[in-house]
Amino acid sequence: SVSHSQITRLYSRFTSLDKGENGTLSREDFQRIPELAINPLGDRIINAFFPEGEDQVNFRGFMRTLAHFRPIEDNEKSKDQNGPEPLNSRSNKLHFAFRLYDLDKDEKISRDELLQVLRMMVGVNISDEQLGSIADRTIQEADQDGDSAISFAEFVKVLEKVDVEQKMSIRFLH
Amino acid sequence: QWATLRIQKGANKPRPEMQKVPSNGIIERDETPMEKEIARLHQADFEFSDIFYFCRKGFEAIVEDEVTQRFSSEELLSWNLLTRTNVNFRYISLRLTVVWVIGVIVRYCFLLPLRITLAAIGIMSMIVGTTLVGQLPNSRVKNYLSEMVHLTCSRILVRALSGTIRYHNKENRPQKGGICVANHTSPIDAIILTNDGCYAMVGQVHGGLMGIIQRSTVKACPHVWFERSEMKDRHLVMKRLKEHVADKTKLPILIFPEGTCINNTSVMMFKKGSFEIGGTIYPVAIKYDPQFGDAFWNSSKYNIVSYLLRIMTSWAIVCNVWYLPPMFREEDEDAVQFANRVRSAIAHQGGLTELPWDGGLKREKVKDTFKEEQQKNYSKMLVRNGSV
Numbered sequence: 001s002v003s004h005s006q007i008t009r010l011y012s013r014f015t016s017l018d019k020g021e022n023g024t025l026s027r028e029d030f031q032r033i034p035e036l037a038i039n040p041l042g043d044r045i046i047n048a049f050f051p052e053g054e055d056q057v058n059f060r061g062f063m064r065t066l067a068h069f070r071p072i073e074d075n076e077k078s079k080d081q082n083g084p085e086p087l088n089s090r091s092n093k094l095h096f097a098f099r100l101y102d103l104d105k106d107e108k109i110s111r112d113e114l115l116q117v118l119r120m121m122v123g124v125n126i127s128d129e130q131l132g133s134i135a136d137r138t139i140q141e142a143d144q145d146g147d148s149a150i151s152f153a154e155f156v157k158v159l160e161k162v163d164v165e166q167k168m169s170i171r172f173l174h
Numbered sequence: 175q176w177a178t179l180r181i182q183k184g185a186n187k188p189r190p191e192m193q194k195v196p197s198n199g200i201i202e203r204d205e206t207p208m209e210k211e212i213a214r215l216h217q218a219d220f221e222f223s224d225i226f227y228f229c230r231k232g233f234e235a236i237v238e239d240e241v242t243q244r245f246s247s248e249e250l251l252s253w254n255l256l257t258r259t260n261v262n263f264r265y266i267s268l269r270l271t272v273v274w275v276i277g278v279i280v281r282y283c284f285l286l287p288l289r290i291t292l293a294a295i296g297i298m299s300m301i302v303g304t305t306l307v308g309q310l311p312n313s314r315v316k317n318y319l320s321e322m323v324h325l326t327c328s329r330i331l332v333r334a335l336s337g338t339i340r341y342h343n344k345e346n347r348p349q350k351g352g353i354c355v356a357n358h359t360s361p362i363d364a365i366i367l368t369n370d371g372c373y374a375m376v377g378q379v380h381g382g383l384m385g386i387i388q389r390s391t392v393k394a395c396p397h398v399w400f401e402r403s404e405m406k407d408r409h410l411v412m413k414r415l416k417e418h419v420a421d422k423t424k425l426p427i428l429i430f431p432e433g434t435c436i437n438n439t440s441v442m443m444f445k446k447g448s449f450e451i452g453g454t455i456y457p458v459a460i461k462y463d464p465q466f467g468d469a470f471w472n473s474s475k476y477n478i479v480s481y482l483l484r485i486m487t488s489w490a491i492v493c494n495v496w497y498l499p500p501m502f503r504e505e506d507e508d509a510v511q512f513a514n515r516v517r518s519a520i521a522h523q524g525g526l527t528e529l530p531w532d533g534g535l536k537r538e539k540v541k542d543t544f545k546e547e548q549q550k551n552y553s554k555m556l557v558r559n560g561s562v
Contacts, residue, residue, distance in 0.1 A: 123549030
């Protein structure tokens with residue numbers, strides 16, 4: 001699991017972001033990180049930290065969300081077969097990514113939601129028609145039960161060949 | 175000088191090696207560019223997995239980013255007996271604590287009063303000296319005396335901070351009619367430089383003690399002080415500076431183009447204004463040794479008085495100043511390119527990293543143009559492959 005020094009480091013990072021010094025982070029605190037503010041999906045990522053309807057996240061919540069990005073190798077050391085599935089399992093990493101697309105949290109990615117996320121990623125550089133046809137094609141290819149929306153299972157199927165572990169992990173140097 | 179001996183004694187004290195995480199990053203940053211990362215499994219244009227790239231970049235930035243860390247003090251590898259530089263302070267051993275307590279007593283009860291006295295003497299002589307010299311009519315004698323006064327007071331003030339400065343390449347020292355440009359870490363930078371030469375300062379008029387100093391020094395020597403209202407008018411500012419530079423008998427202007435204090439591990443964007451004035455640019459690199467004291471002024475965390483107090487209770491201020499050969503703007507260069515060229519030279523000499531970010535990010539939000547650029551790049555990839 002996460003080492004003591006890593007937790008200390010992250011706590012140090014948490015407090016340095018916490019400008020209000022009240023033990024929690026708000027959305028503005030995240031926005032202050034320039035590299036995050038210029039990320040096209042910055043707002044979606046920030047949103048992932050805040051549970052439904054809340055505007056503040058404490059250190060525990062912060063760590064919980066970050067835990068999704070722990071490398072999967074870490075799990076080799078703690079073989080807890082009877083416990084709940086670790087947050088950084090392949091399945092949970094995929095579910096995290098799924099939730100980035102699923103704007104209304106109904107466990108389905110609709111055409112509309114996909115369009116909105118695509119729009120965030122491309123800005124003003126692609127026309128509505130072009131974007132629309134990209135979305136249509138993507139859904140058509142992944143949709144198996146014909147409801148014109150992507151469920152989590154269909155999402156997993158589409159990405160089965162992708163090395164999720166490598167792409168959705170952050171390694172500590174120490 | 176006994177002050178220097180004091181510093182050397184401090185340096186020889188057993189320096190306990192506490193294993194600290196080096197400040198070169200805590201996570202492995204993947205620098206693969208967007209294009210390679212979003213490699214295609216098949217020849218489709220968009221994939222659900224595209225999101226992974228942005229997602230991971232976002233999280234990397236949350237855990238550790240290049241910019242915000244420059245606005246807080248650098249962390250040290252081995253502790254220098256100042257709790258302020260030890261973020262993960264833990265109780266290690268009795269012996270270490272005893273050594274630290276001795277250090278505190280020495281610094282606060284012994285060094286501090288001494289330094290405050292010296293600083294007071296320095297400031298007083300500066301005000302009195304320059305006022306006296308200012309009474310004289312303009313002449314060579316006046317300029318000479320003014321230089322003497324400025325230099326002497328600077329030297330006193332530097333002693334007041336227990337500063338040990340090494341100047342390199344003195345032959346490149348800024349000449350009259352030029353512009354001296356340096357990286358900015360603290361308000362002390364100015365004193366560090368005036369310790370070795372005379373400059374015309376540029377800045378805003380303040381009230382209080384600072385205002386008194388400004389008013390008296392400008393009588394002796396033509397510093398350029400602006401009223402707050404004048405600062406807003408860029409053309410006015412430029413005009414006055416251009417006039418000053420054009421007059422070859424006037425002292426070189428001292429400017430810090432970053433516009434704000436950075437923590438001395440990197441050099442941020444230079445504002446192009448200083449490079450549009452014309453004239454010869456004399457770049458200077460200032461690097462503080464963090465082992466003896468942290469010179470960085472985190473103005474959002476500490477006000478000037480508590481900052482000065484911290485400086486005066488550190489072991490010493492040790493720094494290196496490199497005078498770089500003069501640079502001129504070339505025919506086909508615009509101000510921004512010239513600014514970047516100078517910045518590279520300074521960063522290279524001082525062993526600092528260069529960042530393409532604006533120091534203004536300390537207080538303001540980042541511009542949307544960067545985000546738009548990323549969006550544009552991603553769009554190019556979508557449209558290029560696809561048969562849309």
